[in-house]
Amino acid sequence: MSTNKKPRKASNDDDQTELDFIDGVHAADREDDQGGREDGFDADDDDGDDSDEQLDSEFQNDVEEAAEAELAALLEETGGHVKQRVGNLATKLEMYPGGAFPISQYSLYAEDIWTLFKNRFGSPRRINFVGMTQPMKELKKGMSYYVLPDFAPFGTIRSYVTSYFQASQFVLLERYLFGPNFLDGTPDSIALINHRMINKALDLAKAEGTAARHYHALFYMIRLWSSLSTQGLMPLGLALDIDMRKVDSIERRRDVMQHFAGSMSTWQPYSEDDLSELVEYALFWTEKAAPRLLDVVEYVREKKLDQTAKCTVVRYRVDTELEEKLNVKLEGKTLVEASRKSYDYEYTTHEQHVYSWLRSYCVSVDNVRNGIFVLLALITGLRAGELSSLKFDDIIKEGNGDYTIRVTRYKTADDPNVNGEVDFLPLPRFIGDKIEELKQLRSIYTLAAQGYIFQSTKSRKEMNKPTHNIVQFICRELGEATNVDRIHTHRFRKTIAEILINRNERNIDLIRHLFGHKSFAMTLKYIGRNPHLVRSVAQAIEQNYTAEFTELVSAVKNGASSGPNAIRLLDRIKARPDAFSGKQLKVTIFVYISHLLSSGEPLFIHRTAMGSYCLSTETYSSPDLPPCLEHMTGTVTNMLPNPTRCDISCKHAVVVEKAKHAIQDNVKFYSNMLEKAGDTLSERAKRMILKKIASNNEHLNNLETNKLENIDQRIPVKQVTA
Incomplete structure (x- = not known):
């Protein structure tokens, strides 16, 4: 990592900096006394008047929001309508005795080490079954199979990173359910399991878990096991036969979420692979695709195609220029497609040609929007509600080319000020320019709509008041496009924090690039x-x-x-x-x-x-x-x-x-x-x-x-x- 900061020898001043906060004496204050800060602002301006109660309340509300988002994903991954049965494990084991069928391009089901994938740096991600007794190995394999993206029955797991993490939680079943009840994982022992044992195991994980995540992770595994069993997806002898209504009650869910909100597990950062996927997606659409789409906007305006009552274009002979301009591909992806349908026209010998292209254009514009969402969520740390309510008018370009973003912030859920408080935050030029380009992409037809940055162009429904659904739809589309699971705004903030804590070189360079800075110190x-x-x-x-x-x-x-x-x-x-x-x-x-x-x-x-x-x-x-x-x-x-x-x-x-x-x-x-x-x-x-x-x-x-x-x-x- 390159930096403009010269190596320096630690001084007594450095020693003092480490504990200045304890006296309430800030390093920024001393810099101000010596002639002002280089960047022209006072650190004391940032919420110095907030009371301790307000800070603590905001912390708690933010954590509860993250807990709700994570718990919703947990429930979706472990139950609901079965979206596919192609990978039914019981059927495969009958067809391939011993499990001689692939679970990835690297491994067979029968192997004791499953290599799921290798990242761009050649590092493998594996699930290990070595050292387990045969009955427990069969049960873990049976459950792990259904957290793989190709075989997840509820269609909500897209990433092998999620597969690895969920499979690793099988040990909690051994620790809190099988061990205390002297069960060995054989079909006979599984048949003995009842709802009282499971409730006792959950209570034990909550009370004695060495990590705060044990409680809700065990709840996840039990729900998954029960759902797979109810749907007839577990191999013979491995199904869990209990009345889940006596376990998965409203009271238990509420308790899990409250405990979840008090644990660090509500803040799961994106892995390096996930972050790379998200940023590569964002940069493709904002840096590469957006200029090609702007060419389309220029052509549409030049030909006044957006001034017609209908979104289609009618021609009485094949329009080769239109087909060239409105059929756009980039790196194997179709950005815009002008599909042509031809009809006999009764008043002439010529055919009538109807071109439809706007729908494909809107899909691509929404991808640009989603890319901007990734960048903005990553470098501003805004909440879902704050992102949803942003309008193009909230992006202010200064005379020198710098940008400021106007944000309406709601500090607490029961804030008596229903209009919120307005903040003005600095925005990197790179992001500001991309939002300006998105505004241009939305300037044709009626795509500007009500002016909300993150509303979809695919919908013609008028939006009187933005809701969190805007962000939820974007996160869902991002997950489908990138195979990254559980995308929500809280994870973007935690990711920035993890980079600051661990100083991973590759991720630091990535963040430095997004901010447009030459050194990480400037980014800080x-x-x-x-x-x-x-x-x-x-x-x-x-x-x-x-x-x-x-x-x-x-x-x-x-x-x-x-x-x-x-x-x-x-x-x-x-x-x-x-x-x-x-x-x-x-x-x-x-x-x-x-x-x-x-x-x-x-x-x-x-x-x-x-x-x-x-x-x-x-x-x-x-x-x-x-x-x-x-x-x-x-x-x-x-x-x-x-x-x-x-x-x-x-x-x-x-x-x-x-x-x-x-x-x-x-x-x-x-x-x-x-x-x-x-x-x-x-x-x-x-x-x-x-x-x-x-x-x-x-x-x-x-x-x-x-x-x-x-x-x-x-x-x-x-x-x-x-």
């Missing part, structure tokens, strides 16, 4: 200029980091700790204890992340293998590397820390009490090494080992000292909750 600053995107991205990141940051805060508050960052964190907790308790902690983290984004800084909070934490807001470049990256060969540019190789001598390490035993083991290990192998070690190696022993002992001493101080002066703060 752009995000910082969009307070709504900051809020959305920060919320998603907050969900990723709240658990780890809460653990860190709790460990520092309630136990011993060591390290420069631990000392600063402890001082700030003492100064502002309420900011690190309950719901306020969520807002504190949100403010921290918001201002890091606004200043173009990365964020990194991570547990390490030995129980300490890495807390850093830097990326590192050669030659100034932290201990965890010093082993890297070649030139290192803009890398995040590697917590798997953490060295607690690093200034970013926050050492807490639970790491004490690991540190003591380190001291023993290094001391034994000096004692037993001292004669064979070089002087340089000895110095290195002595340095590590000293560093570990220093942390042990600090932990002991801080523990005694905390016993004498317990910090009067509330219990921290995630």
Whole structure:
């Protein structure tokens, strides 16, 4: 990744930046004091007046929206009208004993490892049955078969990525249903399963699941199994025979959704493959197809074809020019097709030729619209309702060619201000230009309609008030065109957040391209200029980091700790204890992340293998590397820390009490090494080992000292909750 930012050595200012948020002192404030920010706006402008209650309410409403969208997809994938029976597994197993038939171009059903597909980089996606007992293997294969796109009976799974993920959830049936009831997966044991066992398994997954997703994922698997059994699709002996009305009740669905809304699983980002599919689709239609369609608009206007009462064109001889101009193909796709029907005309010897082309044109225009939807949802983070209500008049082009988008935002579901609040957000020129082109494509006939950007041109129905259905139809069409499952606006925001967190090089380049920036740092600053995107991205990141940051805060508050960052964190907790308790902690983290984004800084909070934490807001470049990256060969540019190789001598390490035993083991290990192998070690190696022993002992001493101080002066703060 290229960047305009020169490698820099970490300074004391960088150390301070990591914990500025705790004091409420923002890096942006200091920049303002020194003469103003380079991009000409104040970070404090973005919702600084919002109360904590408003922030928390908005977080919760957004999460509930995402939960509803995901749960609706879950119900659709695991029940309903069977759309195809061609791939009936029981029939195939009778025709091919042992399962010698293909489930993909790479694997047969009989194999113990199914290779579903290989992405463009050659990486395979597999479902593994190795090591399972034969009965459980047969049951898992039977259910996994029906989550493959070619054989999904309800027609809602299009992606092998979804297939892999759903098949991996079979382990939850083993853990919560089969294991506790001593069932082995044989037909006799499956016949013993009743609704009481299943309800007990669901309750167990909710109460004891090591991951929050276990509850609704198990609900998914049970619904799928029951639906396949009811439809007669499961092989003999593998069907589930229970009264699902006693499991899949209104109360259970409501409970699943409420639990779902409280878990991180409501925020599933698009995979790298899915994101590539969506963006490639968007760029094809907006960059390649749109110019060809604009040529059609020019021809239609020139010939005044859109001034006729009907949408067809009537000629009394074959119009070769019209056929050339209104039959447009690109890369094997038909953009516009002028179909001709010829009739005998009673008043002349000539035939009457009727050309119909507008329907195909409208389909392509809607594809351009869908492509713009992908780009706009990805780089603005707008909600479905906000996207639905956008009009072309809301895209404002400034004198210098920059664009601003006017958005009506509804912060909460019960907002007393029925008209919402108007925000003006920056829009990259690339996106603004594409929306202008879409407006031109809609300028012929009556396709402009009521001026809503995302309404369909295929429909002639007048739209008095936009609804979420607009976005739902677009997401459905995108899924069919790209084979990406479960498309909704919340996932676009989470995807941006994941890119910011993990800094995947290929995806960073993709996002950089969409924003039209030369460096990722510039993209971060752009995000910082969009307070709504900051809020959305920060919320998603907050969900990723709240658990780890809460653990860190709790460990520092309630136990011993060591390290420069631990000392600063402890001082700030003492100064502002309420900011690190309950719901306020969520807002504190949100403010921290918001201002890091606004200043173009990365964020990194991570547990390490030995129980300490890495807390850093830097990326590192050669030659100034932290201990965890010093082993890297070649030139290192803009890398995040590697917590798997953490060295607690690093200034970013926050050492807490639970790491004490690991540190003591380190001291023993290094001391034994000096004692037993001292004669064979070089002087340089000895110095290195002595340095590590000293560093570990220093942390042990600090932990002991801080523990005694905390016993004498317990910090009067509330219990921290995630």
